[in-house]
Amino acid sequence: MDYPSSQFGVVMFRCTNELKGLAIDTDSFTDIPVEEWNRINERIKCVFITSDAGTEKSLVAAFGNEKVLYIPQFQMKLSPNRTTHKKVVNILKSANFDIAYVSGNYNFVKNARSFLSGSIWVKQTVDYRNTNILPDLIVDDIEDLLKAINENIYGFFGESILFPNSLDKGIILFVDFDANNNPIKLITAGRYFPSYHYMAQLHPYSRAIYLNKQTDKPYTGLFNEKFAGIYKNIINFLKEKTTIDGVCSVPVKPNKVDNFKYIIDKISKDCNIENYNDKFICIKDYEDQKALSSGERAENIIGVFQYNGDLTGKTVVIIDDIVTTGATLRECVRTLKKSGAKEVIAVVLAINQIGPTYWRATPLISCPYCGCEMILRVAGKGQNRGQFFYSCLNCFHSSGKNSTKKFKTAWKELSDNEDSKVEQIAIDENQIEENWRGNL
């Protein structure tokens, strides 16, 4: 299937046509002539990063000294780091928020992801193992990058659709996912930042996914309609390329409420495909995956699902909200294939961003009264229902005063704040594993 780079209407907090500068990891691209870079440079201010003396020479000849940033080989491995970032910001004379890093190298993209700047990965196929730290935008090639800059693209389709005036374009990502030697396509509409991640409180999409599935809250199920819309868009897109016979979600444990019922029914009806959920069931009350490591998860889930029917020759879409290790999804695919399914395509709202971050952005949204970190929340009722705002739990608990800030106001403050910066953090893999278990 062709990878659609900018398929749907959409909005995130940053848009490609608002970008004021690009920092390009030139070494990660081969065979890109200077004229190609010049097409980008004519459109948007660029700084070219290289650790190769020959490349530096030809770039300087074409663009002048001030546009080329030479980084010694040994430092390039950790780039972009704080030192590189400072130089980049100086050269581009733009704020953190107005620039994006561009690279074809996943490690570079991973490091760049830790800044409050944008990150763009130039890559045609993405393997699931390279998705636990995803950039804001992924494009096929330089041509696609230029196209993205010329259009209003806000990153991932799902992440941007939560905003009311989202009329522009976003991407969905096709990922190669290996389900027990069954290679399938996993399509994601966005990223999920778990609560320990510094981005969690800055990312409405993650909060929406998290809050939507809480039980008995005013906001429970609040985003069902939007999420159904995301799945529907993707399935309709797939239907243009191939035959889709039916849809199902990951079966819930025996006697548990199915949070996906409304969404699955709606997708099945609106996309005019079969609903396989009645036949796809969970036959064992297995231990909660949240509390387990990735190895334990795979073990824990074996044989818990059953399909009571024949799927011979059928193409099945399985949907889920967040995919983490992929263990549950693998077992679902195995079960559906065992029942005859010709092809299984997974469509998820988000891939969990559980990878370690080497750099951390500060400050977060702070309370104007007490200075504590504010929490991103959503109004479950009233005239602002469905709207995001920041709230200080400390003030509320200590004085009963409900200190709040509008989402847009807080973002504006954050992006205007000259002190928004990055700091290196010590990586403690155990702590990350711990956080991961506790916060999914």
Ligand SMILES: [Zn+2]
């Ligand atoms: Zn406060």
